[in-house]
Amino acid sequence: TVTDVVTVEKLEHTQGSFPLCVKSLYDHVKKEHHLRHHGRLQLGLFFKGVGVPLEEATRFWRTHFTKKQGVDDNRFDKQYLYNIRHMYGQEGKRANYTPYSCMKIIMTSVSPGESHGCPFRHSDGVSLRVKLAEANIPATGVKEIMELVEKHHYQIACQRYFEWTHNKATVEGGVNHPNQYYGDSLKAIS
Ligand code: SF4
Known part of the structure; x- marks a missing residue:
């Protein structure tokens, strides 16, 4: 509609x-x-x-x-x-491309000068900390998230990020897809 x-x-x-x-x-x-x-x-x-x-x-x-x-x-x-x-499938093979899941984004390789990927996986520690600070995540949250990142638990780190930025509301079943994250966020703040 x-x-x-x-x-x-x-x-x-x-x-x-x-x-x-x-x-x-x-x-x-x-x-x-x-x-x-x-x-x-x-x-x-x-x-x-x-x-x-x-x-x-x-x-x-x-x-x-x-x-x-x-x-x-x-x-x-x-x-x-x-x-x-x-x-949008309007050219070439007219394939129906779907948005990338977290797993696909996390597994992708990112060369210097490129900005795609998952910041929890691909950002260096310093820039990730800046991003967390910009989102007003308190020091305890930053510490917890950085520890998860070190253990390669990127999606759980992202879930904690969601919780800290949504007044402790969470993503049911964990973060598996950026589009799911966005939908759950809109629900949580509405
Ligand atoms: Fe990474 Fe979160 Fe994006 Fe998934 S939704 S790719 S875990 S930043």
Whole structure:
């Protein structure tokens, strides 16, 4: 139905419900007006999974990417539009691509200069601590989360992050998917 359509404005309005992996990509796009291929896929498929239609997704990428010097509408169309439409099965094999699960994101490899992946797995300790502090997680929470990360319990670390940022509400059954995290967050704060 029309009411289920997630607009660019709704994304912006609900960004507090993004898991850290989505927040990192979203903030990167807004700050740098650019995102490399794997990041565009990870964020773009998350958008698709929460109900952002192709037209709105295109508007999101176009608005931000054309803020970068040298990228006008024409260049945007040539360089990025195909990939965006491809994610929605509108080009090529017309495959139905689904948003990535935590497991897939955690197992992915991230090269220097790329921003995709799971911050609990792929961020260095210093930047992860900064992200936790930005989310106003108290020192006890930061300590607990960093210990989980050291033991490679990334999804449990993410669940603790959810609990600290949602007044101790939790994710039923644990965090397995960024789209599930977002949905549970919207429920918890409504
Ligand atoms: Fe994202 Fe999953 Fe990592 Fe949480 S555990 S930050 S939802 S990939």
